[in-house]
Amino acid sequence: TGVATMKFKSPPVNSLSLDFLTEFCISLEKLENNRACRGVIFTSAVPRIFSSGLDITEMCGKSTEHYAEFWRAVQEMWLRLYGSNMVTVAAVNGSSPAGGCLMALSCDYRIMVENPKFSIGLNEAQLGIVAPFWFKDTFVNVVGHRVAERSLQLGSLHPAPEAHKFGLVDELVPEEKLQEKAAAVMAQWLALPDHARQLTKNMMRKMVLDRLVAHREEDIQNFVTFISKESIQKSLRMYMEMLKKKK
Amino acid sequence: TGVATMKFKSPPVNSLSLDFLTEFCISLEKLENNRACRGVIFTSAVPRIFSSGLDITEMCGKSTEHYAEFWRAVQEMWLRLYGSNMVTVAAVNGSSPAGGCLMALSCDYRIMVENPKFSIGLNEAQLGIVAPFWFKDTFVNVVGHRVAERSLQLGSLHPAPEAHKFGLVDELVPEEKLQEKAAAVMAQWLALPDHARQLTKNMMRKMVLDRLVAHREEDIQNFVTFISKESIQKSLRMYMEMLKKKK
Amino acid sequence: TGVATMKFKSPPVNSLSLDFLTEFCISLEKLENNRACRGVIFTSAVPRIFSSGLDITEMCGKSTEHYAEFWRAVQEMWLRLYGSNMVTVAAVNGSSPAGGCLMALSCDYRIMVENPKFSIGLNEAQLGIVAPFWFKDTFVNVVGHRVAERSLQLGSLHPAPEAHKFGLVDELVPEEKLQEKAAAVMAQWLALPDHARQLTKNMMRKMVLDRLVAHREEDIQNFVTFISKESIQKSLRMYMEMLKKKK
Numbered sequence: 001t002g003v004a005t006m007k008f009k010s011p012p013v014n015s016l017s018l019d020f021l022t023e024f025c026i027s028l029e030k031l032e033n034n035r036a037c038r039g040v041i042f043t044s045a046v047p048r049i050f051s052s053g054l055d056i057t058e059m060c061g062k063s064t065e066h067y068a069e070f071w072r073a074v075q076e077m078w079l080r081l082y083g084s085n086m087v088t089v090a091a092v093n094g095s096s097p098a099g100g101c102l103m104a105l106s107c108d109y110r111i112m113v114e115n116p117k118f119s120i121g122l123n124e125a126q127l128g129i130v131a132p133f134w135f136k137d138t139f140v141n142v143v144g145h146r147v148a149e150r151s152l153q154l155g156s157l158h159p160a161p162e163a164h165k166f167g168l169v170d171e172l173v174p175e176e177k178l179q180e181k182a183a184a185v186m187a188q189w190l191a192l193p194d195h196a197r198q199l200t201k202n203m204m205r206k207m208v209l210d211r212l213v214a215h216r217e218e219d220i221q222n223f224v225t226f227i228s229k230e231s232i233q234k235s236l237r238m239y240m241e242m243l244k245k246k247k
Numbered sequence: 248t249g250v251a252t253m254k255f256k257s258p259p260v261n262s263l264s265l266d267f268l269t270e271f272c273i274s275l276e277k278l279e280n281n282r283a284c285r286g287v288i289f290t291s292a293v294p295r296i297f298s299s300g301l302d303i304t305e306m307c308g309k310s311t312e313h314y315a316e317f318w319r320a321v322q323e324m325w326l327r328l329y330g331s332n333m334v335t336v337a338a339v340n341g342s343s344p345a346g347g348c349l350m351a352l353s354c355d356y357r358i359m360v361e362n363p364k365f366s367i368g369l370n371e372a373q374l375g376i377v378a379p380f381w382f383k384d385t386f387v388n389v390v391g392h393r394v395a396e397r398s399l400q401l402g403s404l405h406p407a408p409e410a411h412k413f414g415l416v417d418e419l420v421p422e423e424k425l426q427e428k429a430a431a432v433m434a435q436w437l438a439l440p441d442h443a444r445q446l447t448k449n450m451m452r453k454m455v456l457d458r459l460v461a462h463r464e465e466d467i468q469n470f471v472t473f474i475s476k477e478s479i480q481k482s483l484r485m486y487m488e489m490l491k492k493k494k
Numbered sequence: 495t496g497v498a499t500m501k502f503k504s505p506p507v508n509s510l511s512l513d514f515l516t517e518f519c520i521s522l523e524k525l526e527n528n529r530a531c532r533g534v535i536f537t538s539a540v541p542r543i544f545s546s547g548l549d550i551t552e553m554c555g556k557s558t559e560h561y562a563e564f565w566r567a568v569q570e571m572w573l574r575l576y577g578s579n580m581v582t583v584a585a586v587n588g589s590s591p592a593g594g595c596l597m598a599l600s601c602d603y604r605i606m607v608e609n610p611k612f613s614i615g616l617n618e619a620q621l622g623i624v625a626p627f628w629f630k631d632t633f634v635n636v637v638g639h640r641v642a643e644r645s646l647q648l649g650s651l652h653p654a655p656e657a658h659k660f661g662l663v664d665e666l667v668p669e670e671k672l673q674e675k676a677a678a679v680m681a682q683w684l685a686l687p688d689h690a691r692q693l694t695k696n697m698m699r700k701m702v703l704d705r706l707v708a709h710r711e712e713d714i715q716n717f718v719t720f721i722s723k724e725s726i727q728k729s730l731r732m733y734m735e736m737l738k739k740k741k
Contacts, residue, residue: 108396108397108400109397124690124694125686125687125690125691125694126686127690128687128689128690129690130690130693130694130697131694133697136697136698140392141392141393141396142392142393143393144391144392144393144638145634145635145636145638145698146635146636146637146638146661148698149602149635149695149698149699150602150603150664152694152698153602153683153686153691153698154682154683154686155686155690167393170397188401189400189401192372192373192400192401192402193372193375193482195375195478196371196372196374196375196376196377196402197372197400199377200371200372200377200378200399200400201396201400203377203380203383204383204392204395204396204399204400231689355643355644355647356644387639388639388643389639390640391638391639391640414640417644435648436647436648439619439620439647439648439649440619440622440729442622442725443618443619443621443622443624443649444619444647446624447618447619447624447625447646447647448643448647450624450627450630451630451639451642451643451646451647452643
């Protein structure tokens with residue numbers, strides 16, 4: 001059918017480690033270069049979580065070289081996903097904070113399970129860190145400036161129904177209907193001729209993609225400087241402690 | 248009353264041929280230069296269709312010189328309409344795909360007959376072609392980035408009630424109330440002092456207008472190269488065959 | 495609690511005179527430099543009016559030097575308020591036209607008394623004048639391009655319920671609940687770590703702030719030239735006469 005499904009399976013919470021991101025990019029590139037593949041559905045094989053976002057252990061107590069390598073991999077993931085020529089559908093079957101939300105935002109269409117216990121959002125501010133400008137650009141493109149401004153400053157995690165209300169996700173479905181719905185949406189998008197659709201998508205996203213490409217090294221440097229600060233390291237350690245206790 | 252009504256009457260479907268566009272620009276310029284005229288209502292004299300958009304026969308089997316001349320006329324129509332100093336109201340009394348939708352989008356206010364059989368949208372992708380960047384800019388200004396991105400990629404034609412829901416048209420009315428409503432809206436806009444209103448309109452639209460002015464020749468060249476491709480010519484011929492059979 | 499409340503008390507209508515603006519900027523700067531202060535709530539001590547906007551007497555029958563000084567003070571107010579590092583909440587307990595609306599738009603969050611007799615909007619066009627580009631930028635950031643374009647051209651004053659419907663204000667409450675609600679919202683925003691929140695806010699607003707900074711002298715010059723025109727002076731005098739008669 002020309003449609004691939006990529007299932008995230010990195011228990012316990014599909015966090016975006018350097019390994020995960022590297023594998024993701026390789027898989028996506030393979031599909032991108034496979035002319036038989038025209039669309040990808042992203043979903044999770046882990047219950048109740050789509051992806052928990054960037055792996056905090058990669059950002060804590062490591063060398064500056066490691067931080068730089070990690071951040072380059074995060075950028076690479078976004079550049080490939082937001083700029084993909086394929087139709088990309090996020091079938092969000094669990095919570096999706098921070099980097100997990102970014103992955104969903106970077107797809108062409110977002111379907112989420114209607115469970116209000118599942119939430120989605122760019123909650124970086126809650127951890128004392130700042131979503132980079134290209135997270136922000138992607139978010140603004142989806143929800144507009146006012147909503148993005150408030151949500152980013154509050155580091156809000158929006159329950160699925162609320163996220164749907166302001167367009168952060170396009171559609172809500174019962175969990176058992178999710179894959180069926182994702183396939184139906186994909187079929188609708190694939191009914192269009194690839195070439196015109198790809199050029200159109202590129203026209204819509206090029207400005208925001210180019211902005212990161214133009215400032216990529218600077219963005220890495222900013223991240224490394226910021227994350228290396230003792231105050232930031234401390235708040236990340238506290239956050240990890242809190243997560244451990246939660247278990 | 249200072250209000251002109253321009254009725255499109257080019258049966259069977261008010262397609263935007265080179266002749267239509269040329270006449271449109273001349274008429275608009277005359278009104279623009281007539282100090283007694285402060286507003287224009289655009290509507291159709293052809294039943295069930297506002298305008299079917301760019302005339303495909305102008306883009307099929309012609310010389311590159313012809314394509315260039317045609318495209319310059321399309322640009323000229325938009326530059327004059329989107330940049331008009333007059334109050335412009337679209338009274339959309341029928342379907343309005345592609346270039347027809349662009350004309351409506353370029354007005355200050357859009358009123359559409361509430362008939363769900365009438366649809367509106369930039370459906371270029373359905374024909375295997377791509378809406379140019381200034382169609383896109385105009386669309387994004389009206390409906391925002393997310394809606395524009397999806398609608399353009401899917402080449403969606405939205406039934407009037409759906410178009411109203413996300414702001415592609417500002418108001419729906421029964422067919423028999425359309426002209427009355429358009430006149431009432433026009434009166435509301437003309438209650439404002441012209442000079443301040445014009446400067447305000449110009450401030451809102453200048454950036455997008457300037458972008459085409461700055462890239463006008465390049466945009467013509469892009470169009471000519473794209474439309475001259477054998478693959479595009481073939482899909483346009485197929486589309487025309489389909490239209491003929493429909494009749 | 496780290497929260498200041500700034501009550502506008504310049505009867506009869508809290509108009510933004512040069513004195514008011516100067517005092518506002520000094521007060522805001524003091525709070526900004528006070529590390530104990532993390533948020534400010536803006537509200538009015540005058541019944542039924544939040545602020546009536548720019549003081550017309552400062553723009554009428556004065557010297558060009560005075561116009562320039564006044565306009566610089568208006569710019570300064572906006573640069574400090576829109577760029578504030580503190581959490582800013584507008585508790586809008588009355589009508590808020592023109593510059594009063596700008597003050598509300600420049601806060602992080604707007605709560606308005608649900609009384610439909612209170613209205614808010616950038617109604618400059620009604621007076622025959624034009625909201626400057628940075629009023630427009632701030633407005634577009636809050637309500638999006640289409641709504642801003644129409645509202646600015648019509649110089650609309652939106653009753654509170656209508657303003658709420660399209661996001662010009664974030665929340666409506668009964669008058670007696672306003673301060674309580676403002677305090678609750680403030681507490682929610684202050685729950686976030688300041689540093690990350692401030693960097694995020696700055697990232698969202700920087701582009702629009704920088705645009706004025708880059709064109710500040712030019713903007714003053716434009717204002718002085720425009721406001722000094724005899725036609726504009728005449729329409730302002732007529733407006734003031736009308737206001738006097740209303741009393």
